Amino acid sequence: MADPMKIRANAVGDATEVKVLMNHEMETGQRKDAQGKTVPAWFIQNVTAAWNGKTVLSAQWGPAISKNPFLSFKFKGGAKGDKVQVTWVDNKGETRTDEATIA
Amino acid sequence: MDARRRDVLKTGGGATLLAALTAVGWLKPGEALAQAPAWNKAAFEAKTIDEALKALGSAGPAQSKDIAFVSTPDIAENGAVVPVGVSSSMPKVESIAILIEKNPSPLTAVFAIPAGTEPTVTTRVKMGQSSNVYALVRSDGKVFVASKEIKVTLGGCGG
Amino acid sequence: MTSTMRAAIAAIAFAIAAPAALAQGSTEKGIEAYRQALQDGNPAELWEARGEDLWKKRTGPKNASLEKCDLGLGPGVVKGAYAQMPRHFADADRVMDLETRLVWCRVNLQGMSEADAKRGPFGGPDRKSDIEALVAWITSESKGVTMAVSLDHPKMRENFELGKAIFFFRGGPHDFACATCHGEDGKRIRLQDLPNLTAKSGAQKGYTTWPAYRVSQGELRTFQWRLNDCFRQQRFPELEFGSPASIALTTFLAYNANGAAFAAPAIKR
Numbered sequence: 322m323a324d325p326m327k328i329r330a331n332a333v334g335d336a337t338e339v340k341v342l343m344n345h346e347m348e349t350g351q352r353k354d355a356q357g358k359t360v361p362a363w364f365i366q367n368v369t370a371a372w373n374g375k376t377v378l379s380a381q382w383g384p385a386i387s388k389n390p391f392l393s394f395k396f397k398g399g400a401k402g403d404k405v406q407v408t409w410v411d412n413k414g415e416t417r418t419d420e421a422t423i424a
Numbered sequence: 425m426d427a428r429r430r431d432v433l434k435t436g437g438g439a440t441l442l443a444a445l446t447a448v449g450w451l452k453p454g455e456a457l458a459q460a461p462a463w464n465k466a467a468f469e470a471k472t473i474d475e476a477l478k479a480l481g482s483a484g485p486a487q488s489k490d491i492a493f494v495s496t497p498d499i500a501e502n503g504a505v506v507p508v509g510v511s512s513s514m515p516k517v518e519s520i521a522i523l524i525e526k527n528p529s530p531l532t533a534v535f536a537i538p539a540g541t542e543p544t545v546t547t548r549v550k551m552g553q554s555s556n557v558y559a560l561v562r563s564d565g566k567v568f569v570a571s572k573e574i575k576v577t578l579g580g581c582g583g
Numbered sequence: 584m585t586s587t588m589r590a591a592i593a594a595i596a597f598a599i600a601a602p603a604a605l606a607q608g609s610t611e612k613g614i615e616a617y618r619q620a621l622q623d624g625n626p627a628e629l630w631e632a633r634g635e636d637l638w639k640k641r642t643g644p645k646n647a648s649l650e651k652c653d654l655g656l657g658p659g660v661v662k663g664a665y666a667q668m669p670r671h672f673a674d675a676d677r678v679m680d681l682e683t684r685l686v687w688c689r690v691n692l693q694g695m696s697e698a699d700a701k702r703g704p705f706g707g708p709d710r711k712s713d714i715e716a717l718v719a720w721i722t723s724e725s726k727g728v729t730m731a732v733s734l735d736h737p738k739m740r741e742n743f744e745l746g747k748a749i750f751f752f753r754g755g756p757h758d759f760a761c762a763t764c765h766g767e768d769g770k771r772i773r774l775q776d777l778p779n780l781t782a783k784s785g786a787q788k789g790y791t792t793w794p795a796y797r798v799s800q801g802e803l804r805t806f807q808w809r810l811n812d813c814f815r816q817q818r819f820p821e822l823e824f825g826s827p828a829s830i831a832l833t834t835f836l837a838y839n840a841n842g843a844a845f846a847a848p849a850i851k852r
Contacts, residue, residue, distance in 0.1 A: 324629065324633065325632065327628045327629055327632055340623070340624055342624055342625075342626050342628055342629055344629050346708055346801075387798075387801075388801035389626035389629060389796075389801060391624040391626070393623070393624065
């Protein structure tokens, strides 16, 4: 199973700032290993973030997002103690969901 | 800067880029990006910006001064991790996309921005070499574009 | 050559040189902006989180966690511990750096064999290192804490002197010493400024920014890894993990960094 994300959600005025770090290789499919064999592409394709069941961001990614991806965004609303949930799905169908409490 | 942007665009994806940007819709109106896990395979696997835009189904984007690159350096010490932030001061931003002209597949990310979410996203991208980076913003049904050249001192595939 | 000609040539030379110098300056500024932009969101935090879990996880033949491991400030005290390491541990009657102490705790608290406790000190894409993760978390608990390595114990003094000797020891096919690259101000390799580890400010800057997430490798690298890589670059024999030489060199460099606020895990190119 994939390792957990690190999510920080901070209330800033009437908005919530979300910063996410994800554990993922983000293999491009362009790289060759020591034996000269192409390392197959393996990368996160979809990311969604939700607050109180409402989608606050969704993304489609290609393999050019850096390894151990970082994502930061801000949405209106969110109170201290609310949960923000982030889910990713990669091209192998593997998925991971984590949540953070707004601080 | 504007003049340079125009030059960049002209020489960028070839002379056809502007035409392509103008001719085809970047994102179809009402395209439900929020309904993950939709993933636009054709757009992400496109080898040129023109093809990527076609695959995204674009509509004539205009260059805009209301798109800014934030926390995005002019030069990257390592292409494996290049911070890119895109922000727009336009109203009703529906989505933001990042394209890197000289990467094997230029389309890097598409962010759907629901109402209530600020039109600013920051992430980190890989760049194989120095390149123009395009930020496309769809606002109130129209598509806009801005670009920035980022120099890479070491490609994202080595070092 | 007339003096006007000389002046003209000088003027041309200046005209050519000036933009180059300008470009150099703006490149450095650009790189600085790049490094700054990376600070917001350091993937090292992913290692830190895993390390904290590992610290609390019961494992090994004794099915124990590391929560009673004494890093020098008492059993289980992690906050600020790294800023005073390496140090002399009375229970082992040895000078230990963080890695050596972790191995000691894994052997004594968790009942692992020494070989198991030392296994996999450095990770990669397909092999995660528990030691690296633990080091990431423990060092993060000293972020902002002033480096205060004490040489009061005679064995610490001995280690410091040995480490200093190793630092200046020239050898290998390149006739290199650590000091060849890190013994003078203003040296660099390509865009990398090399800290002068014999000067206070250089040692402080060099030592307090490890471990670091290396964006070029997509991995967290520890100070121990940094030493090993310097040895490799000098074409020295591999520095054995947890060896007396490794602890001595770490002692020398950590002590030189005293007085600076510890600033890692950092993020570097």
